[in-house]
Amino acid sequence: MFEFITEEEERGQVGIGTLIVFIAMVLVAAIAAGVLINTAGFLQSKSQETGQQSTKQVSDRLQEVVTTGNVTDGTVDKVNVTVTQAPGSGEIDLENVTITWVGPEGTFILNHENASTDVDSKFYTSFVKNAGGSPTVLNDPDDRFNIEFRLDNGDGKPDKLNEGDEVTIKINTMAGATTTIRFTVPESLDGQGGVEL
Known part of the structure; x- marks a missing residue:
């Protein structure tokens, strides 16, 4: 009728309970460690990607x-404007460059002549020195390309420049890096066929 639990049986039950609690703690710790490892891996890959993008924006x-x-x-x-790669720069495709022209008659956004956009304002490129052989990509520190702006009063293009006019050109690459070029037209253009700006 009555069952008596001996001291050995009681100890065995306590041991099994402790073992169950220990296994549960190990499982919880393993799951938490898995989550932490996954999160750390995700954060590491994101930080590398962000670092690479930030480097490209600068270089x-x-x-x-x-x-x-x-x-x-x-x-x-x-x-x-004759341009080359900045030191430490990767390859730059001039077809993907956007240029902001700020002149005496206003601001114009210009895209490459081959870019598929609805913008009328365009710039044109030709190579001076092209080690890689690509028609629009600077991929060698020795490459030199001309960026040509054809000015006209009207037609959505920047206006022709007069003596003493000041212009700022901002060249934005696909990576987000910006190069700013400022120049002033000389005070006298009489008898000149070309001038350095």
Whole structure:
């Protein structure tokens, strides 16, 4: 009728209970460790991606070599900016570059002549020195490309420049890096066919 539990049986039950609690704690710790490892891996990959993008925003930019203007009838009707890769820059495709032209007659957003956009304002490129052989990509520190702006009063293009005019050009690469170029047209264009700006 009555069952008597001996001291050995009581100890066995306590041991089994402790074992169950221990296994549960190990499982909870394993699940928590798995979550922490996954989160750490995700954060590490995100931080690497962010670091690479930040580096590109700083380094993947263009550097001005020289800026010249073509003079016709006492006004500058073409501006040529020769550019190269900035030190430490990766390859830059000029077709993916956006240029902001801020001149005396207003601000214009210009895209490459081959870019598929509805914007009328365009810039044109040609290579001076092209080690890689690509028609629009600077992929070698020795590459030199001309960016040409054809100026016209009207037609959504920047206006021709007169003596003493000041212009700021901001060149934005696909990585988000910006190169700012400022120049002033000389005070006298008489008898000039071209000028350095």
